[in-house]
Amino acid sequence: MNEGALPVGSAFVLQFASGTDPIAGRFVGRVEHVASGRSVRFATTEEALAFIAWVLTTPGILEEQ
Numbered sequence: 001m002n003e004g005a006l007p008v009g010s011a012f013v014l015q016f017a018s019g020t021d022p023i024a025g026r027f028v029g030r031v032e033h034v035a036s037g038r039s040v041r042f043a044t045t046e047e048a049l050a051f052i053a054w055v056l057t058t059p060g061i062l063e064e065q
Helices: 045-057
Strands: 012-016 029-033 039-042
Touching: 012 045, 029 045, 039 045
Parallel strands: none
Antiparallel strands: 012 029, 029 039
16 A cells, blocks of 8 residues: 555544534534444544544444445
């Protein structure tokens, strides 16, 4: 694999809601895994990161499409 290549299976979109306040460390919104279309809403950064970790470590996510 090319060092600069970024696999689509590892691509995510973060969409932040109006309640987001970066200065206060508050991030709320939705995170979507691009390749599978799975998404969740999050109220904390921990929830967003937990979803990302789950997708990246769960075998078969891409095959379930």
